[in-house]
Amino acid sequence: MDLSFSAEQEAFRQEVRSFIREAMPPDIAEKAKRHAHFEPEEIRRWHGILAERGWAAPNWPEQYGGAGLDPTRRFILGEELVMAGAPELSPFGLRMVGPLIIQFGNDAQRARFLPKILSGEEFWCQGYSEPGAGSDLASLQLKAEDDGQGNFILNGQKTWTTYADRADWIFVLARTNGDTPKRQQGISFLLCDMKTPGIRVEPFLTLGGTPAFCDTYFDDVKVPKENLVGPLDGGWGIAKALLGHERVGIGDVGSSTRALHNLKAIAAETVKDGHPLIEDPAFRARIARLEIRIESLRMVIYKTLAGAELGKAPGPESSILKIRGSELQQQVGELTMEVMGLNSLNWFNEGAVPGNQYWVPSNFNYQRATTIYGGSNEIQRNVIAKGLLQLPGT
Amino acid sequence: MDFELNSDQKLLVDTVNNFVKKDSPLSRARKQRDEDPGWSREVWAQMGELGWLALPFSEEDGGMGMGQLEVSLVLERLGTTLVPEPLIPSVVLAGSALARAGSAAQKARYLQPMMQGESCLALAYAERDSRDNVACVATRARKQGGGYVLNGEKVWVLAGDAADTLIVSARTAGEPGDREGVSLFLVDPAAAGLDKSALKTMDGHRAAHIKLDGVKLPAEALLGAEGAAAEVLDEAVDRAAASACAEGAGLLDAAFQMTRDYLCEREQFGVKIGSFQALQHRAVDMFIELELAKATMLLAALKADAPTEERKRAISIAKAQLSESGHFIVRQAVQLHGGIGVTDEHDVGLYFKRQHVLNVLFGDEQYHLQRFANSEGFAPAGL
Numbered sequence: 001m002d003l004s005f006s007a008e009q010e011a012f013r014q015e016v017r018s019f020i021r022e023a024m025p026p027d028i029a030e031k032a033k034r035h036a037h038f039e040p041e042e043i044r045r046w047h048g049i050l051a052e053r054g055w056a057a058p059n060w061p062e063q064y065g066g067a068g069l070d071p072t073r074r075f076i077l078g079e080e081l082v083m084a085g086a087p088e089l090s091p092f093g094l095r096m097v098g099p100l101i102i103q104f105g106n107d108a109q110r111a112r113f114l115p116k117i118l119s120g121e122e123f124w125c126q127g128y129s130e131p132g133a134g135s136d137l138a139s140l141q142l143k144a145e146d147d148g149q150g151n152f153i154l155n156g157q158k159t160w161t162t163y164a165d166r167a168d169w170i171f172v173l174a175r176t177n178g179d180t181p182k183r184q185q186g187i188s189f190l191l192c193d194m195k196t197p198g199i200r201v202e203p204f205l206t207l208g209g210t211p212a213f214c215d216t217y218f219d220d221v222k223v224p225k226e227n228l229v230g231p232l233d234g235g236w237g238i239a240k241a242l243l244g245h246e247r248v249g250i251g252d253v254g255s256s257t258r259a260l261h262n263l264k265a266i267a268a269e270t271v272k273d274g275h276p277l278i279e280d281p282a283f284r285a286r287i288a289r290l291e292i293r294i295e296s297l298r299m300v301i302y303k304t305l306a307g308a309e310l311g312k313a314p315g316p317e318s319s320i321l322k323i324r325g326s327e328l329q330q331q332v333g334e335l336t337m338e339v340m341g342l343n344s345l346n347w348f349n350e351g352a353v354p355g356n357q358y359w360v361p362s363n364f365n366y367q368r369a370t371t372i373y374g375g376s377n378e379i380q381r382n383v384i385a386k387g388l389l390q391l392p393g394t
Numbered sequence: 395m396d397f398e399l400n401s402d403q404k405l406l407v408d409t410v411n412n413f414v415k416k417d418s419p420l421s422r423a424r425k426q427r428d429e430d431p432g433w434s435r436e437v438w439a440q441m442g443e444l445g446w447l448a449l450p451f452s453e454e455d456g457g458m459g460m461g462q463l464e465v466s467l468v469l470e471r472l473g474t475t476l477v478p479e480p481l482i483p484s485v486v487l488a489g490s491a492l493a494r495a496g497s498a499a500q501k502a503r504y505l506q507p508m509m510q511g512e513s514c515l516a517l518a519y520a521e522r523d524s525r526d527n528v529a530c531v532a533t534r535a536r537k538q539g540g541g542y543v544l545n546g547e548k549v550w551v552l553a554g555d556a557a558d559t560l561i562v563s564a565r566t567a568g569e570p571g572d573r574e575g576v577s578l579f580l581v582d583p584a585a586a587g588l589d590k591s592a593l594k595t596m597d598g599h600r601a602a603h604i605k606l607d608g609v610k611l612p613a614e615a616l617l618g619a620e621g622a623a624a625e626v627l628d629e630a631v632d633r634a635a636a637s638a639c640a641e642g643a644g645l646l647d648a649a650f651q652m653t654r655d656y657l658c659e660r661e662q663f664g665v666k667i668g669s670f671q672a673l674q675h676r677a678v679d680m681f682i683e684l685e686l687a688k689a690t691m692l693l694a695a696l697k698a699d700a701p702t703e704e705r706k707r708a709i710s711i712a713k714a715q716l717s718e719s720g721h722f723i724v725r726q727a728v729q730l731h732g733g734i735g736v737t738d739e740h741d742v743g744l745y746f747k748r749q750h751v752l753n754v755l756f757g758d759e760q761y762h763l764q765r766f767a768n769s770e771g772f773a774p775a776g777l
Contacts, residue, residue, distance in 0.1 A: 001463060002396040003696050268774050278773050288767035296715045299689035306397040320682040385674035389654055389681060392666040
C-alpha cells in the first residue's frame with residue numbers, strides 16, 4: 001500500500017502546471033485569481049487552448065482524439081486545472097454526449113459530431129429535464145413523432161437547458177412511443193441542431209444572478225432520423241449508462257480545496273476585535289473541520305483512483321463522491337460567507353469589496369445547484385439505498 | 395498510489411478474520427466484560443503465538459519487522475467483534491515507548507515476553523489535569539542514592555489493573571507543561587508505595603488509577619534519556635490514535651451492517667422498516683460516514699512513520715474524522731434499532747460504548763481539530 005504518486009506522475013504534474021502557467025491568457029488568469037464566474041466566450045477560448053494541447057477530452061479513447069492518459073494522469077490533469085482556477089469546460093459535449101456517441105452512436109455520427117466537440121467548434125446543451133419531469137425523468141413529455149418522410153417532429157418543452165442560448169446543438173430525450181407498459185421504454189435519444197426552425201430559447205437567471213439557465217421550446221421541430229443515437233425507444237438505457245461515465249473526478253474536492261484556500265485568505269484579511277479572524281482559535285477549528293472533511297473525501301477518491309488504475313470497476317466507495325463532494329462545496333461557501341460578514345451582502349457592486357470576495361455571494365447562491373443537478377442528492381441516496389445497500393423496496 | 399494488500403498482509407487479514415469468526419465472536423466480548431481483567435490470558439498467549447503482538451517491532455528486537463499498517467489491519471478486523479485483549483495499551487502504547495526508548499537489555503526483559511503473549515504492559519501517562527498533553531506531568535521523579543523516588547498520581551491507565559509492568563511518565567526537571575524534563579520509568583506494579591485501584595470502563599475494559607507514594611526505583615528503571623520522553627510519548631500516543639482509527643473503522647463497519655440487517659428484518663405497519671425512505675437515507679448517510687472512516691484510517695496507518703509534522707497532520711485528520719463519522723454511525727445505529735437498541739441485551743449498544751471510548755482516547759475530536767488547525771501550513775503564509 002502506498003499513498004504517493006510516482007516520479008513520472010509528479011513530472012507529469014509539473015508539465016501540466018507549467019503548461020497552464022504559460023498557456024492561460026492573462027485576462028482569464030486574472031479572473032481565475034478572483035474566483036470569478038467565466039462567460040461562455042472565455043470557456044470556449046480555453047477549450048480551444050486545451051484542445052490544441054490534446055487535453056480537452058482526457059476521458060475519450062485516443063482514436064477519437066482523447067488524451068491517451070491513464071486514470072491517475074487524468075486525475076492529475078483535472079486537479080491541476082481546478083487548482084489553477086481554469087475555466088471548467090462545458091461538460092455537455094465532452095463528458096456527456098461525446099462519450100455517449102462513442103459508445104452507442106454509429107460511424108457516421110462519430111465522424112460528424114466528435115471532431116467538432118473536441119475542437120470546441122460546436123457547443124452542446126442538454127435536453128433532459130422538463131417542467132413536469134425533474135427527478136422523475138421518465139415522465140418526460142417531449143413528443144417525437146415519425147412524419148413518414150425520414151424525420152421526427154418534436155413538440156414540447158425542455159428546461160434547465162444550461163446555455164441553450166449559446167449552444168449549437170442539443171441532445172434530447174424524447175418520447176417516441178406513448179404506448180409502452182413501462183414509461184421508460186418509449187424514450188429515444190436524439191441530436192438536434194439548435195438552428196432548426198421551431199426552436200425557441202428563453203434564458204433566465206440563476207440564483208447566483210448569472211445568465212446560464214434556459215427554457216427551450218419545440219414547436220414542430222424537424223429532426224432527421226439519422227440523428228437518432230442507439231435503438232428507437234431505447235434512449236433510457238443509454239442515458240442511464242452515461243451516468244456511469246466519469247464518476248471518479250477531482251471536480252468537487254478540487255474546487256472545494258481551492259475555495260477553502262480563498263476562505264483562509266479572506267479570514268486572514270478580515271479583522272475582528274483588532275485581530276485577523278483566522279487567529280481566532282474557535283474559528284480556526286471550524287475551518288479545520290471542513291478541511292478534514294475534504295481531506296477524508298480525497299482519500300476516498302484516491303482509493304477509487306487506485307482501483308481504476310488496476311482496471312477495477314468503481315467500488316462502493318465511489319458512489320458517495322457526488323453526495324459528499326457537493327455538500328462540502330456548499331459548506332465551504334457557507335463558511336466563507338460567514339467570514340465576510342457585512343461584505344457577504346455585496347451583490348455585484350464593483351470595488352465595494354476586495355477582489356477575492358466579489359464572486360463569493362454569487363457562488364454561494366449558485367452552489368445550491370450542486371446538490372440538485374446530476375440527480376439530486378436525495379435521488380442519489382435512493383439509488384445507493386436500493387442498489388448498494390439492498391434495502392427493501394416499498 | 396496503491397491500496398492493494400500484499401500477500402503477507404492478505405494472509406494476516408485472513409487469519410484474523412478466521413479468529414474473529416471462530417474464536418472471538420461478539421458473544422465473547424459480552425461475556426468477558428464481566429470477568430476480570432476483562433480479557434483472557436489464554437487468548438493473549440494465542441495472539442502471541444500468531445505473532446500479532448510482535449507485528450510493529452523490528453526483527454532485531456525480536457519482532458516481525460512490520461509496521462503500523464499491519465497493526466491497523468489486525469485491529470480493524472478485531473474491532474468488528476470488539477475483541478477485548480489489550481493490544482492498543484500493551485503493544486501500541488507501551489510497546490512503542492519501549493521499542494523507541496529502551497536499551498537492548500530492557501527490550502529483552504520486557505518487550506520480548508510481551509511479544510510472546512506471556513506478559514502485558516501498560517503506559518501510565520495521563521494525569522488528572524493533563525488532558526491530552528503528554529508534557530503536563532506533575533508526577534515527580536526525584537534522584538536519590540543512585541536511583542529515583544516517584545511521587546504522584548496517574549489516572550485511567552489502560553490495562554493498568556492487570557499489567558505485569560508499568561511504564562510511568564514522571565518529571566525529573568521543570569514544571570508541568572514543559573516539554574523538557576519528562577522521563578519514563580519501568581515500574582513493577584507490586585512495588586512498595588504503589589497503590590492501584592482497578593476501574594471498569596464503559597466498554598467493559600479495565601483501567602487503573604495509580605498512586606505513587608515514595609516508590610523507589612533503581613537507576614536502570616529509567617527508560618530512554620532522562621528528561622527527553624515527551625517526543626517518545628507523542629509518537630506512542632499518535633500510534634495509539636492511528637490504531638483507534640483502525641479498530642473504530644472495524645467496529646463501525648459491524649455496527650452499520652447490523653443496522654442494515656435490522657432494517658431488512660424488522661416489520662412495522664406491515665412492511666420492513668428498511669422500505670421507509672427516511673430510514674433508507676439515514677442508512678446511506680451512515681454508509682457515507684463509514685467509507686470516510688475506512689479511508690482515513692489507512693491515511694493514519696500509512697503516515698505513522700512519516701516525519702513528525704506530516705504524521706501529526708494525517709493522524710489528526712483521521713482521528714477527528716473517526717469521531718465525526720463514528721458518533722454519527724453509532725448514534726444512528728441505536729436510533730434505527732429503536733427500543734431494543736437501548737437495552738443492555740442487544741449488541742448494538744456494545745458498539746455504541748466502545749466508539750465513545752475510542753473517541754475520547756488518544757486525543758478527542760476537539761484536540762485533533764485544534765492540533766490540525768495549528769499545524770504547519772494550515773494558515774496562509776505568515777499567520
